[in-house]
Amino acid sequence: AQSVTQPDIHITVSEGASLELRCNYSYGATPYLFWYVQSPGQGLQLLLKYFSGDTLVQGIKGFEAEFKRSQSSFNLRKPSVHWSDAAEYFCAVGWPTSGTYKYIFGTGTRLKVLA
Amino acid sequence: NAGVTQTPKFRVLKTGQSMTLLCAQDMNHEYMYWYRQDPGMGLRLIHYSVGEGTTAKGEVPDGYNVSRLKKQNFLLGLESAAPSQTSVYFCASSYSDRARTDTQYFGPGTRLTVL
Numbered sequence: 001a002q003s004v005t006q007p008d009i010h011i012t013v014s015e016g017a018s019l020e021l022r023c024n025y026s027y028g029a030t031p032y033l034f035w036y037v038q039s040p041g042q043g044l045q046l047l048l049k050y051f052s053g054d055t056l057v058q059g060i061k062g063f064e065a066e067f068k069r070s071q072s073s074f075n076l077r078k079p080s081v082h083w084s085d086a087a088e089y090f091c092a093v094g095w096p097t098s099g100t101y102k103y104i105f106g107t108g109t110r111l112k113v114l115a
Numbered sequence: 116n117a118g119v120t121q122t123p124k125f126r127v128l129k130t131g132q133s134m135t136l137l138c139a140q141d142m143n144h145e146y147m148y149w150y151r152q153d154p155g156m157g158l159r160l161i162h163y164s165v166g167e168g169t170t171a172k173g174e175v176p177d178g179y180n181v182s183r184l185k186k187q188n189f190l191l192g193l194e195s196a197a198p199s200q201t202s203v204y205f206c207a208s209s210y211s212d213r214a215r216t217d218t219q220y221f222g223p224g225t226r227l228t229v230l
Contacts, residue, residue: 004157009155036221041223041224042223042224043119043205043207043221043222043223043224044158044205044207044219044221045221046218046219049218090157090158102160103158103160103219104157105157105158105159106157107155107156107157108157
């Protein structure tokens with residue numbers, strides 16, 4: 001069965017430090033992979049996605065993610081975190097079914113940024 | 116262009132009461148989705164719709180009904196609310212063509228408490 005694991009529930013980094021959020025998935029083929037960000041009281045916003053091709057994906061707000069098939073991972077990175085990046089981040093796996101897409105979301109990683 | 120909007124933003128119900136959550140999108144999207152978000156569990160799909168007049172069950176459909184009478188609206192109903200339905204509910208929508216169905220646009224959420 002498909003699954004998504006975000007092993008870190010909370011992460012705290014200092015402003016200006018680098019960031020890596022981990023995501024591991026279980027799926028029979030290469031899935032569609034997504035990272036979303038949720039600011040307090042807001043809905044989810046897509047940061048980036050991977051379908052195929054270049055395994056390093058660039059997203060909005062300076063984020064990038066790397067797909068590693070051998071590790072079944074899709075980790076999110078940012079070289080220098082800003083205070084405004086404090087939010088909850090969700091990794092998701094998607095696959096086409098019955099004319100639409102099904103998603104499984106990870107449980108989220110809450111990022112705290114220290115000034 | 117408001118994107119995806121949800122009404123109401125907050126609601127408190129007593130056990131056994133009924134209510135309807137409204138989702139509206141102005142992007143002419145074919146596909147619409149209802150999720151619930153619970154602490155430590157990520158987002159789980161309740162029901163979805165691939166077009167006006169169609170609905171389908173997601174991962175956790177029990178206790179909910181939906182209707183898609185108009186393309187721009189997707190209603191989620193609770194006929195007899197239970198405390199287990201206390202959650203934050205998110206609506207999302209997406210395009211129907213294969214190149215764009217992957218990206219879901221989320222509403223700001225409805226926080227529902229059932230006493």
